[in-house]
């Protein structure tokens with residue numbers, strides 16, 4: 001069992017049209033592993049510095065070629081760079097039989113979905129990882145025993161107002177949402193969730209598109225297409241092969257890819273009425289995520305055993321392994337470059353700073369085939 005820290009990446013996006021229209025000021029800079037943020041109310045004050053495992057400058061230095069944001073200098077981090085550094089590592093670990101989790105945190109409009117799923121030709125980590133996984137399975141099949149098996153399944157759900165909705169079914173949503181149950185070895189699992197076997201990248205792509213269409217999209221003042229829900233795409237990768245002693249072994253890796261709802265407080269997005277109520281429920285999952293991360297960070301800094309309140313929200317139940325258990329975990333903190341988002345961006349950086357203190361204990365999930 002290898003104990004290791006959660007890896008944290010930060011990524012800063014370009015100005016959006018609204019920010020350009022009001023001549024937003026750039027308050028983020030990056031140098032090496034440092035991310036530096038200036039307080040726009042006090043530009044001459046000492047800026048605040050944070051260090052992360054990966055720092056992605058995606059603010060400028062790109063040109064759009066066939067709709068793809070391609071780098072025109074070596075500073076700009078495009079989707080390929082982020083996938084090569086984060087996504088490929090996830091796949092390598094999945095091949096070894098480790099559970100992997102990757103989640104994106106940040107306020108609405110900061111670039112979470114861009115990194116995780118992507119838009120148009122700018123495919124994010126989820127589609128690129130699926131594409132790569134099937135490519136390497138095909139390669140592996142050519143050299144592996146003919147009775148070796150490689151199986152991939154997909155599930156996709158969203159958590160909205162503390163209720164779980166299956167995104168891969170056309171059936172009307174179960175009233176009150178799907179139930180979560182604690183499983184002896186797997187941790188918390190979602191009952192009656194659709195789990196679909198996948199045989200090709202094309203299949204997975206069309207299923208994920210179907211799931212994305214089923215997502216609850218509610219517009220807020222922040223971003224007309226923003227989702228107020230947490231989305232979890234889970235891939236299970238199973239390998240059945242003989243080991244050197246000729247014994248039939250099964251390796252299983254669960255890959256959780258999580259696009260969290262916007263981390264902003266409801267009041268800053270101008271939400272009212274139902275939207276506001278949603279905001280507070282979303283904040284229950286997100287504030288519990290924050291509480292869990294604080295407890296875990298305190299635990300790793302040597303303070304005595306603290307109870308981690310995983311059970312306080314649906315999100316943290318489902319992310320329990322990702323946060324403090326059997327998983328190799330990466331967090332991407334998505335940052336707005338603009339002065340107007342200073343407070344939210346600073347709180348995202350602080351959140352990310354605590355997340356990097358968390359330790360998980362991933363084990364190779366390998367057992368004799370039954």
Ligand code: ADP
Pocket residue numbers: 012013014016058069106107108109110111112113114115119223226227262334
């Ligand atoms: P979120 O999911 O956090 O609400 P999105 O991923 O939808 O935010 O991003 C908001 C907008 O910014 C989108 O139009 C997206 O295309 C753009 N964007 C985000 N990150 C980048 C990036 N790294 N490069 C180019 N455009 C980006």
Ligand code: MG
Pocket residue numbers: 112113114226227259
């Ligand atoms: Mg999004």
